[in-house]
Amino acid sequence: xxxxxxxxxxxxxxxxxxxxxxxxxxxxxxxxxxxxxxxxxxxxxxxxxxxxxxxxxxxxxxxxxxxxxxxxxxxxxxxxxxxxxxxxxxxxxxxxxxxxxxxxxxxxxxxxxxxxxxxxxxxxxxxxxxxxxxxxxxxxxxxxxxxxxxxxxxxxxxxxxxxxxxxxxxxxxxxxxxxxxxxxxxxxxxxxxxxxxxxxxxxxxxxxxxxxxxxxxxxxxxxxxxxxxxxxxxxxxxxxxxxxxxxxxxxxxxxxxxxxxxxxx
Amino acid sequence: xxxxxxxxxxxxxxxxxxxxxxxxxxxxxxxxxxxxxxxxxxxxxxxxxxxxxxxxxxxxxxxxxxxxxxxxxxxxxxxxxxxxxxxxxxxxxxxxxxxxxxxxxxxxxxxxxxxxxxxxxxxxxxxxxxxxxxxxxxxxxxxxxxxxxxxxxxxxxxxxxxxxxxxxxxxxxxxxxxxxxxxxxxxxxxxxxxxxxxxxxxxxxxxxxxxxxxxxxxxxxxxxxxxxxxxxxxxxxxxxxxxxxxxxxxxxxxxxxxxxxxxxxxxxxxxxxxxxxxxxxxxxxxxxxx
Ligand SMILES: [Zn+2]
Numbered sequence: 001x002x003x004x005x006x007x008x009x010x011x012x013x014x015x016x017x018x019x020x021x022x023x024x025x026x027x028x029x030x031x032x033x034x035x036x037x038x039x040x041x042x043x044x045x046x047x048x049x050x051x052x053x054x055x056x057x058x059x060x061x062x063x064x065x066x067x068x069x070x071x072x073x074x075x076x077x078x079x080x081x082x083x084x085x086x087x088x089x090x091x092x093x094x095x096x097x098x099x100x101x102x103x104x105x106x107x108x109x110x111x112x113x114x115x116x117x118x119x120x121x122x123x124x125x126x127x128x129x130x131x132x133x134x135x136x137x138x139x140x141x142x143x144x145x146x147x148x149x150x151x152x153x154x155x156x157x158x159x160x161x162x163x164x165x166x167x168x169x170x171x172x173x174x175x176x177x178x179x180x181x182x183x184x185x186x187x188x189x190x191x192x193x194x195x196x197x198x199x200x201x202x203x204x205x206x207x208x209x210x211x212x213x214x215x216x217x218x219x220x221x222x223x224x225x226x227x228x229x230x231x232x233x234x235x236x237x238x239x240x241x242x243x244x245x246x247x248x249x250x251x252x253x254x255x256x257x258x259x260x261x262x263x264x265x
Numbered sequence: 266x267x268x269x270x271x272x273x274x275x276x277x278x279x280x281x282x283x284x285x286x287x288x289x290x291x292x293x294x295x296x297x298x299x300x301x302x303x304x305x306x307x308x309x310x311x312x313x314x315x316x317x318x319x320x321x322x323x324x325x326x327x328x329x330x331x332x333x334x335x336x337x338x339x340x341x342x343x344x345x346x347x348x349x350x351x352x353x354x355x356x357x358x359x360x361x362x363x364x365x366x367x368x369x370x371x372x373x374x375x376x377x378x379x380x381x382x383x384x385x386x387x388x389x390x391x392x393x394x395x396x397x398x399x400x401x402x403x404x405x406x407x408x409x410x411x412x413x414x415x416x417x418x419x420x421x422x423x424x425x426x427x428x429x430x431x432x433x434x435x436x437x438x439x440x441x442x443x444x445x446x447x448x449x450x451x452x453x454x455x456x457x458x459x460x461x462x463x464x465x466x467x468x469x470x471x472x473x474x475x476x477x478x479x480x481x482x483x484x485x486x487x488x489x490x491x492x493x494x495x496x497x498x499x500x501x502x503x504x505x506x507x508x509x510x511x512x513x514x515x516x517x518x519x520x521x522x523x524x525x526x527x528x529x530x531x532x533x534x535x536x537x538x539x540x541x542x543x544x545x546x547x548x549x550x551x552x553x554x555x
Contacts, residue, residue: 013478015350018329018511023431025424032423032431032508033351034330035300066429158290162298165328167429174441175428184444198283206283234429237293239280 037167037234039065040085040246047215049082051251052137059252063090065245066234068172070179071252072097073222078136078255080219081193081230085246087210089195089233091149091169093177093188094124094132097225100182102126106145106189116199117142118191124220127188132226137219140194140212147197147207149173149190150235159237172231180227192233193218195240209239221255300328300512309516313344313482316518323517327354327497329510330431332438334445334494335517336361339555340525341487343397343517345495347404347460350479351511353500354459355413355435357443358388358396361490362553364448366390370409370455376538380465382407382457385532387539388485394546395488395539398526404481406462406474412455413439414501422501423508432508438496446492459483461500473504488525488546490555525550 018033051057058077063069065088073079081090096102105127110116112125120138123131135143148154151170155163173187194212199205232248233240280286302325303309309324322341327333329351337343345354360366369391374380376389384402387395413435419426428437439453460481462474497513499505526533526543533543 013350013476015476016348016479016511018349018351018509020507020509021431023425025431027424030423030425030431030508031506032330033510034431034433034508035328036429036431067427068429156302159293160296161304162296162301163293164302165298165300165331171428171441174444175437178440178444178450181449183449184447200283204283206286207280208283208286209281238286238290239278243278 035165037066037236038245040244044085044244044246045214046084046246047082048084048249049215049217051078051253052080052217052219053078053253053255055253055255057251057253059250061250063230063232063248063250065232065247066167067232068176069230069232069248069250070176071228071250073133073220073226073228073252075222075224076254077252078219078221079133079228080217080251080253082249082251083194083212083216084214084249085244086214086216087194087212087239087242088246088248089235089240090193090248091173091231091233092191092193093173093229095182095227096126096132097227100180100186100227102128102130103186103188104132104191106191109145116146118145119143124191131223133220133222135218136221137217139216139218142211143218144192144195144197145189146199146205147192147195149187149231150233150240155237163237166236167234169231169233169235173229176229176231192240207238207240210242300326300331311514311516313516316516317520320518320520321516322519323515325515327495327513327515329512330433330498330508332442332494332496333515334442334492336446337487337491337493337517338519339487339490339550340523341517341519342400342484342523343487343493343515344482344484345459346482346514346516347476347511348479348514349511350476350481351509352497352513353461353510354513355439355456355496355498356459357439357454357456357494359448359492360390360396361492364446364452364492366392366394367452367454368396368456370412370457373457374409376542377536380409381462382409385535387542388457389542393542394549395526395542396491397485397487398532399483399485401482401484404460404477404483406477407457407459407483408461408463408500409457410463410465410471411458411501413458413496414498418501433498435496435498438498439494442494442496458500461503463502471502473502475503486523486525489550
């Protein structure tokens with residue numbers, strides 16, 4: 001590729017071809033030289049699912065692989081998250097929608113319930129110890145809030161500096177948080193829906209193969225108006241998405257009746 | 266990487282237990298990528314010929330559509346290189362000690378009576394000081410008029426603008442880079458871009474000059490401790506329908522001979538305006554004990 005523009009510094013102008021890829025866009029396609037990471041394989045089995053609780057659906061959105069999402073779930077509404085492709089980590093942060101200094105606290109959540117895993121009945125608590133949301137339905141054995149989020153920076157520790165330009169969940173949280181006035185100081189330890197982080201007997205802890213499957217769901221009832229941030233984890237180096245990033249589906253509904261649940265506390 | 270390759274690779278992973286997952290992760294170490302930071306910086310495979318590798322403090326190849334950022338000591342030399350002729354280094358600098366002092370593009374063009382960046386041009390803050398000076402320039406095609414791209418612009422131009430997608434906007438990358446220094450979206454001011462130029466025609470329209478070709482470089486000196494943010498995305502006036510941007514090489518180094526500008530340098534007295542800007546800068550540095 002050369003151009004013929006007159007140039008006082010360097011004649012003729014010669015550029016080195018940059019490799020490009022054709023990507024699909026909402027209205028067509030785009031040829032781009034950006035090294036976008038992997039998305040799910042064509043033969044991936046997807047189950048889009050349905051809301052876990054009966055009621056009027058007030059919001060129903062898909063989160064593309066690798067993308068971020070945010071929304072406010074009003075007090076009393078229920079958010080169903082569908083693991084469409086199976087074992088796709090949905091990294092999640094919660095905030096009091098009206099006062100974001102109050103935000104999800106993994107430590108308060110675990111300490112109050114005296115257990116290291118999130119299960120049905122877990123109350124997702126804030127840094128003030130208050131209930132933000134309650135897990136009212138859950139279709140996998142345990143959900144994670146220990147493993148944190150991947151980032152460009154921590155990926156270099158885990159895998160090497162060659163992955164610095166891989167996309168990461170902290171990038172998604174920054175992108176999505178910026179829409180709500182949130183920045184670095186607002187990114188705290190998060191929840192990872194559908195990710196499996198066991199603590200073994202000798203203390204060994206890490207992300208291992210998931211226990212979820214296409215169409216598995218979790219349902220969260222908002223106890224106060226809650227801002228939910230999601231990063232559909234783009235990680236290409238560990239099993240938090242089966243090495244095959246797939247979509248998530250976010251459904252908010254107004255439940256027909258008050259849901260009964262068993263809170264540990 | 267092709268999808269088929271990725272699926273095949275996934276099948277190779279054994280990650281059923283924590284110990285297996287650890288072994289799997291550790292087995293990935295030691296690889297190289299076409300875009301990555303080189304650590305230590307002295308290990309850079311692209312160290313400039315005239316620079317001692319041991320003096321390097323930053324060495325990185327920025328991916329097409331990627332961003333990087335660093336805090337640099339006063340006096341550091343910063344060289345940006347465009348190995349393909351397709352890079353576009355949208356750049357912001359802040360006083361690292363007081364980041365409310367930051368690049369002011371209007372003063373950078375107005376005070377030196379010169380719209381086009383080139384060797385000797387100071388990057389001025391809004392506080393009458395020089396944050397960085399361009400020492401050398403083999404491109405000659407830069408821009409301080411158009412700034413970087415926004416998501417709205419890229420959605421219009423390319424049909425998509427997602428930060429994780431094939432057409433990220435420069436501003437969205439700046440916002441993430443700024444966040445990593447405690448700065449918010451309101452702290453992302455107008456920026457300058459290196460390696461892709463426009464010129465103003467007599468009727469005010471922008472003439473696209475584009476690149477000077479492969480292998481050009483600009484070298485700057487940090488006149489104060491700097492936060493440097495760089496987003497490597499196409500210039501917003503790049504006329505091509507494709508989103509084409511090449512990798513960007515970044516090297517910074519410091520030696521006993523790399524000083525900020527002093528009265529002994531010819532550029533200190535290049536004009537009465539810039540002389541006063543350097544005096545202000547030295548005054549600030551002296552008072553702060555830098
Ligand atoms: Zn992640």
